[in-house]
Amino acid sequence: MIDKTHIVKNNKTMLYITYAIVLAFIVFNFNTVFSIIGYILSLATPLYIAIIIAFILNIPMRKIEHLYGKKIKKRGLKRGLAMATTLILALLLIVLFSSFIIPRLGESITLIITNIFNYANRLVTLVNDTMAKFHVNYAINYDSIQQGLATLDLNNFLSKSGDLLGNAGINLLFQSIGIFGFFINVITSFIMSLYLLANKETHLRQLKKIVTFLFGYKESLVIFDIGAEANHYFNGFVSGQLLECCILTSLMYAGFRLTGLPFPELIAFIIGLASLVPMFGGFVGFGISFILVLAVEPTQAIIFTICFVIIQQFEANIIYPRVVGGAVGISGLYVLLSLVVFGNLFGFFGLLIAVPSMALIYAVGSRFINISLYRNHIEVTDKSIKKMSD
Template sequence: MASKKTLKQIIGIIVFAAVFFWVINNFGIIRQAWQQILTLTLPFILGAGAAFILNLPLKLFENQLVKWTGKYYNWYRPLGILFAFLLVFVLISFVVFLVLPDLQDTISSFIAVVPSEINKMVNWINTYFSENPAVLEGLQNMNLDMDSLRSRAIQTAQAVATGIFGSLVTVVSVVVSSVFNTFIAIVFAIFILSAKESLTRHFKMLIYASFNLEWANYIVAVGKKANEVFSNFISGQVTEAFILGILFYLGMWLFNFPYRLSISVLTGALSLIPIFGAIFGGFLGAILISVISLPQAIWFVVFTVVIQQIEGNIIYPRVVGNSVGLPGIWVMFAVTVGGGLFGLVGMLLSVPTLSLLYQLTRDTVSFKLAYKGLDVHADSENL
């Protein structure tokens, strides 16, 4: 019996090593195949993600209707889906239409300032040459091949024009692809929300049919835990964004900063990106304010740093960290590593993903120690 178990372990190690070396040697092919699969399935991934987010206001809406009427009716579901989509649309429109006017004013102010700044630069150059005639004489005595300069300028202009045309074609193709993916994602999200109970039941049937009872129970338990962690993370992020937006607005109102409503909304919206989102919002706010007053923009940077300390050390670890059961130091680690590896998506999903792994590891270790008859809270010498 022991020899068979040892043989299985040896075979398992050999198979694992062979697969590992094959993956290392063919990593480029695997990466290319993965990118193609991701491109093809992107609308459905986006739809599933949207359905998961929209399910939160949908459940809230249905639960409230059940409390009011005392009974669940089938027409609650389509009405709840419509409510969830309208809520998200209103929130996005609220952010966009508050921020865009200030951005437009900033761009207009910048365009108005540019000619005067160019004139100042030209006057400075003329003054410099008048005060330093030797420099001007040296430039005049240089043997410049004007024909060569002209041909280079024409080539550069043609290259720029070709690049602009290629960029326009790329932008048009990206817009068309984005519209198509968005449409497919919305349709898929509506389908998931409409039949979420049936889909959940079918997945459970597939799991219990494919694995033994012990593993099936474990997989279902992990799925429930993942749903709980990601749901708590989203609700915690929204709560944290709301609190941060209010803090920014009150502080900017107290110190009489301009664009306080739009910057507060923008910062709150960007803070949905863990830890670093509020930094991006503060940076954009400083750019908006600098067009009106550079000293105020500098003070706004100081103000943002103070708010960041409060948000990073008090609000975020308590609101989001506690909601997902992850210590504050691991929140920072997850956002930094996830963002470095997978960009914006990694920053958004790293915290709940690491929280799920953290809780599963903690529960597994506690179970193993209890199974061995060891006290989980005992000192290391007594284990």
């Protein structure tokens, strides 16, 4: 008679041996395996871009669809009208940005490049005079700065800047498949995002089936719970941060225009774009803009600082809490930690996803720890740790 227990044990033993062999192969050939996996994953690059586009477009589309739902009951018509309205609004924003903002930015940048030596001379003179007033034995050598500006390799600078901003993948894409292939990928990604939006419930159901098949019922419930929480944090943060960036840019532009500061479009755009990075992003934009204003009109640097502080405080204390709300409820310590860690790992893209990612990690970690303490009947307070009775 066949011993089924013996067969099961042998099957488990073979499974463990196979697992150990595969793990050893991966460890000793880590670079090769990692390269192969990276290549396989890169084949679906348009899908990743499509998911990002669909995620961003879904934020306004969901609200528009809800408004249409009050008048239209047919699901297909409601979804189609919501998608069309969202695309029209996105196109209007692109046209507005291209026809108004980009030309103004181009004029400001052209004027700065044309007068860069005069601005540099003013800035050096101002710094040296200030040092002399405070009896500091230090002076900037303008000749070396002028020589550096004259020999500046703009292409090399832009290339290095792109690497620092995490655009190495884009550069590789241009080199490997060319500009034509890049635009083909963009168009493909956009069309795929429309399919994702049109049938998002179906695709989510298919994804849930795959996850449940791979991980089982109980584990899949945990994964779906984490996914729902991730969607909450990323949705609230992305929509709120983008809206807050637009509001801040508009307020800065209006304030700089009313006070007669130079290049109001450019410095408002710099500050607004930098504010996408929470905590210190706006202050980085302020530092860059302050140097620019100081070089062009030193007497207006104080006006610029006062204007920035007033608008920034108004935005931080009134607008930001209402727009972003409680979507990301973590302390400043974890925000800074997330920016450092994710920035070092993923560059500029890491800075954009750092805060909602840390909020998700914090929420899941807190839940896991609290459940574990509860099951072990342990209560932790500010003053003591108690072992509770069953």
